Amino acid sequence: MQVQTILNRVQRHRSFVYREARFRDGSDGLALDVTIEPRANGRPVCSGCGKRRPGYDPLPARRFQFVPLWGIAVFFVYALRRVDCPACGVKAEQVPWASGKEQLTTTYQWFLARWARRLPWQEVADVFRASWNTVYRAVTLAVLWGIANRSLEGITAVGIDEIQWRKGHKYLTLVYQIQDGCKRLLYVAADRTAESLRGFFAMLGKARSAALEFACSDMWKPYLAVIAECAGRAVHVLDRYHVMAQMNKAIDEVRAAEARRLKADGHEPVLKHSRWVLLKRPENPTEKQTAKLKELLRYNLKAVRAYLLREEFQRFWEYRSPYWAGRFLRDWCAKAMRSRIEPMKKVARMLRSHEGLLLNWFEAKGTISAGSVEGLNYNAKLTMKKAYGFQTVRGVKIALYHRLGALPEPRFAHEFC
Numbered sequence: 001m002q003v004q005t006i007l008n009r010v011q012r013h014r015s016f017v018y019r020e021a022r023f024r025d026g027s028d029g030l031a032l033d034v035t036i037e038p039r040a041n042g043r044p045v046c047s048g049c050g051k052r053r054p055g056y057d058p059l060p061a062r063r064f065q066f067v068p069l070w071g072i073a074v075f076f077v078y079a080l081r082r083v084d085c086p087a088c089g090v091k092a093e094q095v096p097w098a099s100g101k102e103q104l105t106t107t108y109q110w111f112l113a114r115w116a117r118r119l120p121w122q123e124v125a126d127v128f129r130a131s132w133n134t135v136y137r138a139v140t141l142a143v144l145w146g147i148a149n150r151s152l153e154g155i156t157a158v159g160i161d162e163i164q165w166r167k168g169h170k171y172l173t174l175v176y177q178i179q180d181g182c183k184r185l186l187y188v189a190a191d192r193t194a195e196s197l198r199g200f201f202a203m204l205g206k207a208r209s210a211a212l213e214f215a216c217s218d219m220w221k222p223y224l225a226v227i228a229e230c231a232g233r234a235v236h237v238l239d240r241y242h243v244m245a246q247m248n249k250a251i252d253e254v255r256a257a258e259a260r261r262l263k264a265d266g267h268e269p270v271l272k273h274s275r276w277v278l279l280k281r282p283e284n285p286t287e288k289q290t291a292k293l294k295e296l297l298r299y300n301l302k303a304v305r306a307y308l309l310r311e312e313f314q315r316f317w318e319y320r321s322p323y324w325a326g327r328f329l330r331d332w333c334a335k336a337m338r339s340r341i342e343p344m345k346k347v348a349r350m351l352r353s354h355e356g357l358l359l360n361w362f363e364a365k366g367t368i369s370a371g372s373v374e375g376l377n378y379n380a381k382l383t384m385k386k387a388y389g390f391q392t393v394r395g396v397k398i399a400l401y402h403r404l405g406a407l408p409e410p411r412f413a414h415e416f417c
Contacts, residue, residue, distance in 0.1 A: 003034060003069075010414035011107060012097050013066040015042035016078075026073060028129045030040065033063070036078040044081045047100075049090030056082035056090055064098045066105045067416050068128065084391070096222040104134065106141070112417045113142035117403060139402050146407025148198035152204060155186070156181075157214040160223055162192040163380055164283065165396050172396065174380065175200045176404075178372040180217065184406035185376065188397045202232035214368045218242040219354060237364045240317055241371055246350065247310045248279050250343035254304040270299060275414070278307045295319055306344050309336055322359045329355060 004018040019035040043052040058079045066074040080091045104112075112135050115124045119323045121135045162171045171194040175187040187203060189196040201209050212234040217223045219238060227236050251286040255278055256261070257272040274296060279291045285293065296304050313332055319325035329351060336348035351358060383403040384396060399405065 001018075003032070006069075007034065010416075011097070014134050015039050016096075018081060028073065031073040031075060032069065033077050034087075035067075036076050038081070044083045044093035046083045046085040046088055046091050047094040048085060048091045050094065051085070051087075053083045053085045053094075055085040055089065056074055058082070059092065063103070064105050065108055068110050068112050072208060073129065073328045079092075100179050102137075103275075104138070105415070107412065109141050110137035110412070112138035113402070118192050131383060136398070137338055140398050141408070142409070143286050143398050143401045143405070143407065146405060146409065149408050150405070152186075152208060154182075155208060157368045158186065158212060158216070159368070159376075160197065160215065161219040161373050161377055162220070162249045163377055165393075172393070172400075174377070174400070176373055176376050178321065178368050179214075183376065185374055185380075185400055185404035188400055190393045192220065194226050197223055197226040198224070198230065201226070201273065206242045214364050214366075216368050216373060219246075219350065224357075233362050235363050236357055238246055239361060239371075239373075240366075241374055243351070243358070244310075246347055247313065247344075250347050251278055251303065251310060253304045253343045255343055258301060270296065271301070272304060274303070278303060282311065309339065309341075309344055317361075319362065326355065326359055329358065346352060376404060 003021040007018050013036075016038055018038050019037050021032060021034045024031050024033055042334055044055050045051065046053045046267070048375065053391050061077050061079040063075040063077055067074055068074060076097060077250075078095065080095065083091050083093050083327070085091055098106065099106060102146055112124060112130065113130065115128070116135050116139050116325065119127075121139070122132055124130070125135045127134050134341075154178050159176045159178040160173070161176075162173050164170060165172050171190075171192040172187045173187075175197070176187050177184050185199040189199050208233050210233055212231045214237060215227050215231050215234045216237045216239050217227060219242065224236075226232070252275065255271055255275060259269070263269060274292060274341050276287060277292045277296065280289065282293075309332075312335075316325060319328065333348040333352050336344045339345065380403075382398050
């Protein structure tokens with residue numbers, strides 16, 4: 001079987017034929033050049049208007065890199081024709097296997113982009129003897145095509161959060177679709193301001209924004225204001241994850257301050273090695289941590305009282321009625337305010353100010369969860385780590401959309417990977 005036969009099966013182009021195939025010694029090893037010629041009766045396509053026009057004259061032959069065959073680099077060799085177009089003037093012809101001045105075939109770019117979703121970008125570049133920038137361009141092609149062809153219909157639940165992508169408080173605003181059966185990244189914007197999030201609702205449009213049923217976020221004030229403004233009909237949920245994360249932060253703050261005070265006063269360091277003992281749920285610690293917790297519960301320490309307040313608050317999530325949950329929340333906040341533990345009092349004030357949004361959790365219970373958002377955030381951070389070396393927000397966006405956007409892809413005659 002000849003190479004031309006294989007190529008006609010996996011990458012056939014109308015108005016063009018594969019001619020001879022010959023080996024050559026390239027800079028990166030053995031390479032295979034496959035010559036392409038236009039059919040005798042074929043007219044070139046103008047790259048400006050996309051219409052068939054009479055040929056003008058041929059340009060020097062160019063190489064377009066194709067998918068490797070058995071580890072051998074494959075290149076299409078073709079002399080582009082110039083087109084005499086009455087509308088666009090003299091233009092280079094448009095060919096079906098590549099776009100513009102790109103030296104890679106479109107098929108090869110999609111091949112690299114698919115591998116870049118599975119492996120670190122630099123590893124993809126090393127395996128296929130390409131550069132990191134070549135892989136980046138391939139992923140960019142896939143992302144731009146996917147965004148242009150994706151559907152934004154049927155979105156009923158969104159999760160909104162931010163992640164840090166560089167040192168120095170450089171954040172990204174991320175919006176995910178988190179309904180059952182479809183969890184994907186919808187939008188990425190620089191910073192975590194009101195304008196960052198407002199761009200998402202502008203992209204979604206007024207009709208789709210009005211159709212949102214649930215919106216899940218943390219307690220960042222700019223996000224709360226924009227959600228109320230642009231998705232006022234949606235049930236806005238402050239999820240369990242964000243609330244308990246604030247409580248754990250308060251407990252850790254109390255423990256650290258009290259441990260320093262005990263050490264300064266010359267007391268026994270009972271809080272040493274107790275951080276995860278106090279932060280873990282009672283059903284999760286190891287045997288050693290369980291023994292340590294029993295020891296700590298014998299002391300009347302602020303850290304222990306903060307821990308007990310948190311465990312008491314866990315009952316809030318077991319209620320079924322928003323009314324009784326609201327009564328419990330108010331009673332717990334009053335108890336926390338009397339505790340004389342300033343970090344826990346701060347949490348109580350925060351919960352009081354967001355009582356309505358907290359009680360929305362019961363209306364959305366079992367429908368959406370910020371756990372999905374945090375899981376997607378973890379994958380976002382892993383994606384940035386695997387891609388390496390981002391210097392621009394655009395590069396980060398491309399990587400995140402590629403990995404988490406569930407973007408569509410065009411159909412090919414043959415799937416190479």
